[in-house]
Amino acid sequence: MTKESADQGLSFLELHPFVRQSVLDKIYGSMIGSALGDTVGLYTEFLPKYACEKIYADKKPFSLVDPLPQDFAARLQIWIEQGLRALDRPPCGIGALVGSVVSNSAYLKDPADCATQRWIKTHRHVAPNGSLMRNHSIGLMSVGLSEEQAWKIATDISRTTHVDPRCVVSCCISVGLIRGMLRGEILTEKDVDLAIERAYDWVLFRPELMNPGLDEELTEWEIERHLERKEFERHVYANDFEELKLDSNREMGYVYKCLGSAILTLRYAMRATKNSVVISHTLFETLMMDLIMEGGDADTNGAVAGALLGAYLGYSNLPQHWSNGLAHKDWLMSKIERLTIALGIVDGNVADMKDEASDGGKGLMTRAEDKERRDKEDKARREAEKAKGLAGWMFSGKK
Numbered sequence: 001m002t003k004e005s006a007d008q009g010l011s012f013l014e015l016h017p018f019v020r021q022s023v024l025d026k027i028y029g030s031m032i033g034s035a036l037g038d039t040v041g042l043y044t045e046f047l048p049k050y051a052c053e054k055i056y057a058d059k060k061p062f063s064l065v066d067p068l069p070q071d072f073a074a075r076l077q078i079w080i081e082q083g084l085r086a087l088d089r090p091p092c093g094i095g096a097l098v099g100s101v102v103s104n105s106a107y108l109k110d111p112a113d114c115a116t117q118r119w120i121k122t123h124r125h126v127a128p129n130g131s132l133m134r135n136h137s138i139g140l141m142s143v144g145l146s147e148e149q150a151w152k153i154a155t156d157i158s159r160t161t162h163v164d165p166r167c168v169v170s171c172c173i174s175v176g177l178i179r180g181m182l183r184g185e186i187l188t189e190k191d192v193d194l195a196i197e198r199a200y201d202w203v204l205f206r207p208e209l210m211n212p213g214l215d216e217e218l219t220e221w222e223i224e225r226h227l228e229r230k231e232f233e234r235h236v237y238a239n240d241f242e243e244l245k246l247d248s249n250r251e252m253g254y255v256y257k258c259l260g261s262a263i264l265t266l267r268y269a270m271r272a273t274k275n276s277v278v279i280s281h282t283l284f285e286t287l288m289m290d291l292i293m294e295g296g297d298a299d300t301n302g303a304v305a306g307a308l309l310g311a312y313l314g315y316s317n318l319p320q321h322w323s324n325g326l327a328h329k330d331w332l333m334s335k336i337e338r339l340t341i342a343l344g345i346v347d348g349n350v351a352d353m354k355d356e357a358s359d360g361g362k363g364l365m366t367r368a369e370d371k372e373r374r375d376k377e378d379k380a381r382r383e384a385e386k387a388k389g390l391a392g393w394m395f396s397g398k399k
Contacts, residue, residue, distance in 0.1 A: 009144030025314035033310020037302030085360025136307035139178025235260030246296035
């Protein structure tokens with residue numbers, strides 16, 4: 001994309017002096033909102049709903065004091081093996097599909113092909129939420145691009161690990177919603193519905209996305225069943241969390257459950273603010289609490305919903321007693337600021353920074369160093385569990 005085309009894509013920023021500030025507020029809101037949703041979701045991750053209600057009966061324990069697929073794949077592989085080197089944080093929460101795909105010796109030669117072959121081995125069945133939970137930043141980076149350009153980037157990044165059409169369409173929907181909210185094009189539930197349908201149709205009519213690997217022996221039914229309409233609508237047009245059954249043991253990591261819960265949470269926010277001039281500063285917290293108290297894959301659901309909510313409500317409407325306690329917040333805020341400059345929303349220059357290199361500017365660890373760090377983490381976790389029990393470990397924030 002040329003600088004001229006980027007400038008044209010951001011021309012809407014000049015419509016009113018407040019537009020630029022609103023976009024900035026939503027960018028910060030989406031990034032921090034996702035981090036908050038992921039964090040508070042750890043409290044109820046993998047718990048059934050009845051356990052959430054029993055353990056947290058009063059709902060008051062939650063206190064917190066243009067990418068290239070190949071480059072992304074290389075960075076992802078380092079993260080899988082060594083974690084986030086910039087902050088010296090080990091990897092955690094690695095899904096079975098991501099782990100098996102990225103660990104393939106041929107992964108960096110053709111990430112999408114490795115992902116396709118691994119998916120085929122599951123009889124073209126698995127559709128987990130791993131690519132959806134990481135793609136909201138693409139919606140922010142696409143604020144000056146067309147909707148189709150945003151979908152294309154989301155698709156390329158998703159398919160480095162997740163090629164199932166359900167995963168791809170979920171990523172396109174999420175990215176499209178965030179981009180649209182930043183641009184002021186998605187303001188109502190009707191706008192949401194239209195964005196959902198545009199993304200669905202775009203994926204549906206692309207053979208390379210519907211039939212990963214372009215297997216000529218598959219029947220039309222075998223290809224189209226992955227975007228079967230009834231299953232899709234059951235999740236993206238759910239009326240309440242009960243319909244989604246987020247704590248289902250067999251399906252809690254299913255991408256449609258994550259997508260559906262995020263869209264429903266956004267709908268609730270739109271309904272709550274429909275006739276309001278001033279947005280309540282408790283709305284994000286209330287809606288996020290309602291979501292994570294459903295249990296299931298709560299941190300992932302929270303991360304995706306938090307990104308949508310933050311893009312809709314803006315950073316200024318996030319709960320300060322949560323955001324102020326977010327670990328590494330200053331570091332994350334500085335990266336968001338650099339993103340806004342790189343996008344051309346804020347004036348300035350973006351010089352290279354060591355901690356944004358794939359090795360975090362610290363170099364890659366040896367096996368011995370990696371083992372030593374993991375042993376320390378395991379020891380700290382065991383001590384926390386022994387001292388306080390499972391609930392104490394969850395409160396400690398270590399996972």
